[in-house]
Amino acid sequence: IDQALLDATINKVRGRADVHMPAITETNVDKLREIVRHERRVELAYEGIRLWDIFRWQIADKVLVGKIWGAPYPNAAKYSSSKEIDPTGKCRWYVGKRSFRAPQDYIWPVPLSEQNINPNLRED
Structure with missing residues (x-):
């Protein structure tokens, strides 16, 4: 370039x-x-x-992984009972964990609407 x-x-x-x-x-x-x-x-x-x-x-397996944290909400009851503690100290509540598996999560099925318009797949 x-x-x-x-x-x-x-x-x-x-x-x-x-x-x-x-x-x-x-x-x-x-x-x-x-x-x-x-x-x-x-x-x-x-x-x-x-x-x-x-x-x-194809960077999803690097950026779409890890723990998911909610918005900061100081003194929230849900935060205080969580087993996961916010490492930033901002009192965010733990939502869950996100994982993206390569290569299988990059591959999606061909939508039925697209299959239906493909003349090579028709059973006429």
Whole structure:
């Protein structure tokens, strides 16, 4: 990746008047990937796209694992009776544990609606 390609793609979007973002000059592919992934995480956080990025980039087995904690709620009765203690000390209650198993959790069945429109699967 060179600066000309960045200017023709990513920086073209970032340079729009309504965006006001500085140009990217990083041409190292690994560092650039991290920059783009971070921006997508921040910019698209509440648009329902992050999960699909995680699946497409196949990083779910790294980021969708671990304990799940609820919102901080000091002096909550449920928190005080929990066997799990919030390591941050913010009095969050323990919800459960999330695990994502690679590679099987990346593979989903083909939806029946898609199977039905495939002429090679019809029993006419």
